[in-house]
Amino acid sequence: MNAFNESWVAASEAGVLRFITAGSVDDGKSTLIGRLLYDSKGVFADQLDSIARSKYKRVQADEIDLALLTDGLEAEREQGITIDVAYRYFATPARKFIVADAPGHEQYTRNMVTGASTAHVAIILIDASRVHEGRLLSQTIRHTALAKMLGIQHIVVAVNKMDLVDWSPALFEQIRAAYADLAEKLDIDQFHIIPLSALKGDNVVAHSDKAPWYKGPTLLSLLESLPVQAEGNNGPARFFVQWVIRHGGDSVDDFRAYAGQLASGVLRVGDQVKILPSGTTAVVSGLRQFDSDVELVQSGDSVAIILDRDIDVSRGDLIVAADAQVRVTKEFEAEICWLDQQPLNPARQYLLKQGTRVTQAKVRAVHSRRDMGELLQLGAGGALSMNDIGRASLVSRDALALDHYADVPATGAFILIDAATYQTAAAGMVV
Template sequence: MSSLLRLATAGSVDDGKSTLVGRLLYDTKSVLADQLDAVTRASVDKGLSTPDLSLLVDGLRSEREQGITIDVAYRYFATPKRSFVLADTPGHVQYTRNTVTGASTAQLAVLLVDARKGVLEQTRRHAAVLALLGVPRLVLAVNKIDLVGYDEAVFEAIANEFSTHARSLGYADGTVLSVPVSALHGDNVAQPSASTPWYTGPTLLEHLENVPVAPDPHDAAFRFPVQYVIRPRTAEYPDYRGYAGQIAAGTVRPGDEVVVLPQGLRSTVERIDTADGPLEEAGSGESVTLLLADDLDIARGDLIAVAGDQPVVTDELTAVLCWLSSKPLVPGARVLLKHGTRTVQALVDEISARFDEQTLSSVDSPDSLALNDIGTVSLRLAEPLPVDDYGKSPRTGAFLVIDPKDGDTLAAGLVGKRFT
């Protein structure tokens, strides 16, 4: 069975990301015949002699950038060596929040730059977000290399500048690869280019096929946010009491000792139910119903965790926020904090620092956080929550900040993270 690689794309506007994603889909034969026919017809209508592969993805991209939806678009493709799930995010500055969403589960990110423009402000911003989220590997795709005459010096200057920036963000040697590509013509995307004899590294697809896949970032100690309590109260199941949800991390088996948080109640797992019958083991990402040996008072929002390696229960948090709203955040603001399946009221106690992703420096005690700012914030919670450090368990170390007035998402928060 081939392995799976989850990757995200990022980059500034007009860097050719749509064309690159379309090229990957086309070269891996992941495009249906009718899709390709439609793209070919549309390209002819535009006066082009070859298919405009960006049209394979630009329809949904246009919808996102017009504000119809802000969801990340996921693409699926495969080669004989590996399967891929690609999170495609828009490039506009106001949609930097999409990079946070797309990169949250990525094992690798492809960051595009235009060879004519080099490393931009948005490039550095995206790289900082990727480092903060703990994406372990980066590929810098220096696109449109054909428009600079396949100049080795141009590529080397951009690659060296970005490598220095990546090292400053904490990326070690060997975790960042720079590739000169032309998504339009296919140079070094799936096939080596005769126009870049000076480049001896792998093509983009070859690297994606062979890069070591890190362990699942959610494969930590068992964590299970309770989404729903099932009590049929029927003659067939008079005493059935199950706790339904999706396993956020780790694995669970009947007989495992668990603790219910924030209460601290202990029990053992008696059975693992699914729509297809009981399981002897369930792991991260699976939706199951747990039955416990003891009749405990458990409700939606509680967290079931492995006993002996449980999260910390606290009503005070220090976390890094990626601020995603045009409304600035100021100390004293009252917000809602959504962690797993529980939402609690919270007060912003202090903004202790703001990270400048351009200079890689920290500004102490800023007055506020604005759109796309990254800062360290202290929060006081109305109710205690069981939380992990993001580096240990991303799903239970992350949360959302929500506007209590209109329900808008204001920020993504990472518990225990520090600026690199």
């Protein structure tokens, strides 16, 4: 096995870490990702040749504009900004990575929420040259608050462009203190902070001799070592039925199973379960993956569940442990991020999709709107516009089985779809 294959296998065995870069405009998010890709040998030669010849190159003639590796839209390259979330994939001998480059402009808050919803780590970039008297920019505050709200496991603060402030340890400590105050306000227990230069590559993959006072890890070595909680394996079992499989219904050995993906927890043969919203109970008599029978499945596994008796189970139903405490209701409150260009209209009918269940729903009332920049709750006036985040009361046509988003994201998250245009209107988190 050659060295490349060996490193790929080792990275595969270590699992995948998903991270997102966030922060204000021109903090260097795209450049940082480009640097990680370039220094970890995650860029092909033809890609380098393409960006070297780009008419939108914004660096000196002998340098590579690494931001162009992620800013793929014509408008992004023309304006020198990130508009949509760009996903890139790379691996080191220690781990595989999926990275999302989020826009910095406030008007693209919805894009940041989309990218952060599946991330394990948020890298919050801060431009050291734009911090004056310890005051953080509003987008730094906004994206940190969003990362906290979405339950991201780890927050890494990358203090970028330290080369523009002569690698001042005093300024770095000032930024660390300001961010520590913000973390305390948001009830963030721990964060990591690294001084670096994405453009020059200092402290990104290799340590820099320009900051001998910094004794911590480089950004890449930190990302390789961060523990990632197994996605849902330690949580309660939650399984949305996607497809009812049945054949041989007129024979004595007819087959019936319920296919889908286990969204959270672990299921074993012999487990007592109940089907929601009906509340009917049964015992798992078999678990089948492809054409093999297994005794156990974990979060993320696709499986067909066989029950010990024939009961009414349909697409969209939720299978949970028999003793699970799950709220079944038609009325609930949620934090919703409005994604549609058309403002929320409480008189309008929306489709609510939770897992594989789709039902009609209405937003009964909007109670407040979050000012993420100032960390305040404001009056909403009964409506939300694009990129607004607020708390609202909703009512659905059919009963839903709901968990608090912070406890079980799989059953605490949903989207609203405009019933007339079929545009995704909002993303919601049950509170």
